[in-house]
Amino acid sequence: MPDFAxxxxYGGRVAGVDEAGCGPLAGPVVAAAVVFSAGVPEALAACIDDSKALTAAxxxxIAACLPDVPGIEIGIAAASVAEILELNILKAAHLAMARAVGKLPSPPCIALVDGNRKxxxxxPVRTIIGGDGISLSIAAASILAKVTRDRIMSRLDIRWPGYGWARNAGYGTAAHRNAITTQGCTPHHRRGFGTVRKQLELTLATGGPA
Structure with a gap:
């Protein structure tokens, strides 16, 4: 379990930063920055973990509890599908992180970032491989980023049914890939990603669904 070590x-105001949504075929990439300026309540600390290790419920x-933690500071931001296409997914994720940190009330003394790319x-930035399983601040950021992105994809699922985004969050499940083939791509699909790009190329060649 992550801790506050x-x-x-580092002392002072330390931000944990993480992203959600680098791998999906559709939707934005979302990042969150979290500063526990007054520490983490013991009961909450016992619940926080890497978002991937937790159920959606x-x-x-946890996401509902975090805004009420005394002294907590939260920044959440995204990079769009258009920015992912223009920049590439890594640079877009880093842009979302910078935006999230920029939404904090004032700059923290350091950012602890999950991963190995600054x-x-x-x-100042310190990257930590597997940081969402080590740092409570990063783990909290991973939860907020994931919950926020899942909500975005659920809203998009209402407007663009048939791709299962409320269930798969835009990831390339078999059902999602099949829907891309049969229904074509939406404006929210990442046109630089392999499955999506191949469908667009097929569309141009055959005049099939776009």
């Missing part, structure tokens, strides 16, 4: 080591419950921020 790294945050304590557990993530939603985003370009105006503050």
């Amino acid at each position: 790294l945050e304590t080591e 557990r993530r939603e419950a 985003p370009h921020l105006s503050i």
